Amino acid sequence: MSLKLIRNFSIIAHVDHGKSTLADRLLEFTGAVTDREKKDQLLDTLEIEREKGITIKMQAVRMYYKAKNGNTYKLHLIDTPGHVDFSYEVSRALAACEGALLLVDASQGIEAQTVANFWKAVEQDLVIIPVINKIDLPSAEPDRVIKQIEEILGLPPEEVILASAKEGIGIEDILEAIIHRIPPPAGDPQKPLKALIFDSYYDSYRGAVAFVRLFEGKVKAGDKIKLFSTGKEYEVTEVGAQTPKMTKFDSLSAGDVGYISASIKNVRDIRIGDTITSAVFPASEPVPGFRPVKPMVFAGIYPAEDTTYEELREALEKYSINDSAIVYEPESSPALGMGFRVGFLGLLHMEIVRERLEREYGVKIINTAPNVIYRVKRKHKEEVFEVRNPSEFPDNPGLIEKVQEPYILVTVITPAEYVGNIMQLCQEKRGEQKKFYYLDEKTVLLEYEMPLSEVVIDFHDKIKTLSKGYASYDYEFSEYKDSDLVKLHILINKKPVDALSFIVHRQKAYRRARLIVEKLKETIPRQLFEVHIQAAIGGKVIASERIKPLRANVTAKCYGGDITRKKKLLEKQKEGKKRMKKFGNVQLPQEAFLSVLSVE
């Protein structure tokens, strides 16, 4: 098929603006999925899942569209991850396209993620087709949204398509706009292979599979290929595309989007943003823009309850086959025993990992407070070292010459009525205002530069609460900046509990210390001994609380020799103690460790 009849595009949208519904409609309209197939396909997937224990998600779907001009076009719809933690992945998916549908909810209007993704698409020189979705809803305000699109994004009103993916309105207009407005891909099939990896997954049948966009050249089964970043070579076992089933094709050539499998054992070898080329006639340059995965947030993950270290290790190993974005290494904590320090793309990523480990791999875990990577320079030492774990941070503030922490640029879009709340929040989070302007009379865009560590804790929840769920935000890394940071120790009966210590800005240390000792006082049950909780910087205690020893806990009577009941009660009490982490004479419940996470 001539390159002229190919179109590659993505849908960019804020969460819940109807991206997957629109994708479904496009598939149905082009006949890629019939109603019958929808059922069959579902069954197929379930069967494969059952047999091989894998889930196939749609990464890049190929469909054929017979346009009004009589030509049949090959369309590739490339999926983009929906969260700010995955912004690099989004940029690579966009790099595989020539155009993008910018989907905006007719009632919600433009949100932070819409703007962020719009700029990412513009950076890639994509043609953007604005689509206003959900126009059938009574609350729809298409005129307001058209105005927003014009004023904020600078797109002409006449280019906007009104649609309702749910009701099937505007679907054909969208498809016609795709073939007319988005240019066909360029590229020469005769040149050496140059394929951009924008996604990957693991399939126990094919091994690690790469989703690619071919910019130059051709690839087929049997070809020898090479990965640019590692230089590793493989032999291609299969090429194909999702239609939306995984369908084998003879070859892929320049302009195409599809998958390549080559008996690659580990998804870690398929790095998103990397370029696949021929091992025999390699391209001279890779597709620009590759960077290795860089975790932004680290937390300790430890086995809890009945889970053992070995079980946790196994679960992490299995999980990481399918998620190349996490990194982990063993660590041990005097308080929590053996566990792992795990790096995540962001807080949401951390939550996903945590939840999937517990749900899909059946382990119970405790995680310590997440932290970012700090750069520390000690006095009289040349090198700057990176701190991923509060325990590596110098205890004595006197030894530190300078500390840096990562800053981000946060964009917030909020209804005007909540702007005061949000500015206050951003200030509390040590943010510095960079932009403030009205998108329209009801909506404000704010931009702040602030430390990533402040966003890591509870920014998401706070912003949602303060705006009744209406404000949205997005962020990107800006730079490392000097910061007056100290390590706050939490001591229980005078001994520091490493898993409770964290790094905090000096100005906030007193407040945090107070809140944390109070929270710990609430969560630690009274015990046989007095519990003395202290928060300290270096050797200086800045907050403390005492939990008085338990006074009464007795079962008075074993009536008529009914021992069983009494035994069950004590058994339960014993099991409760077992689940706690023993620290000297003090038993710390899991909630104590979690409470540190929830304190701002």
Next chain:
Amino acid sequence: MNKCVKALYIHIPFCRYKCPYCDFTSFIGGEEILEEYISLVLKEANLYKDTPKKISTLYLGGGTPSLLEPFQIEKLLDNLNALGYFSSLEEITVECNPEDYSYKEYKQLLDIGVNRISIGIQSFLQKGLNVLGRRHNSLMAIRSVQKAKEAGFKNINVDLIYAYPNQTPEDIKMELEYISLLKPSHVSAYMLTPYKYTPLWKKIKERKLTMLSEEEVYTIYKTLYRGLKRLGYNRYEISNWAFKGYECKHNLTYWKMENFIGLGVSACGFIDNKRYRNFRSLEKYTQYLEKGKKPVEEIVALSPAELRKERIILRLRLKEGLPLREKYIIPSFLEAFFEEGNKGIGIKEEYMILSNEIIAEVLLFADSVTDR
């Protein structure tokens, strides 16, 4: 290596009214079927005819055993005797409510061989009786002890409940005053526990009543145990005090894990390392006995590990505690809570009110030293 059965417990599951804190099995009314119930109990007793026994203690508990007339108790005893139950009986206890028996009945009970009476006083103060929802009054409480004494009972237990809502240390001092005047040979004092789903528990949940704080409970507890000690009572178990030689032999069989038979609705028994519990439903209990089957709802054979655990739990309820040679199962960080006597190592009196917490720690530690 079967041990003999040493004790017999009989449950009388009927009450005139239900106390708001009580979660034992009992039914309101039932006076009209008492005779019938007694014959069922005897039927059940017959099913244990061949179990080897050398019963030294009998305990009639409830519910309210004092709903029985002394002559009914006599009949029950005679019949059990005919079944070969009582070759070496030393102690017969009947639980009673203060309002049920007077001088005459106490006298009759003594005549038929009952030698220990346990009176459900709960509180000598009207204030306490009101909070606890008891229908006898302060005067009846005092009288009942006096009458039992006058009739000739040497061994009288007084049941008390402490740490009820609004109780003050002054109140417990008053209770101690009454005890010093009446001088019962035995005192059982139980900390009030609001068991789930009882009316008391509901009231607390609905915030109509507030339980005392731990500090207040502790002050009352301290006043109580120190007071009883001053009055010459010897504490031998978490909730039990007695003058020398008046310890309740029956209850000691539970704590020392002797075999015992329990008869009646919801009664528990322990024979050859098996614990059983009868049906809590009167209907099921009756049905089974009518078919000639033991009315057992649950029977558990205890593994050596379970036996060990029970032994720890029960022994540590006793003042004398565990034999000294078993000291190693007590973790060193708990040493301050224990004291050694000539018989063993037990929880110090002042800490007995923390026994759940302490015993749970010992159990946890004992698990780790199992494989020695």
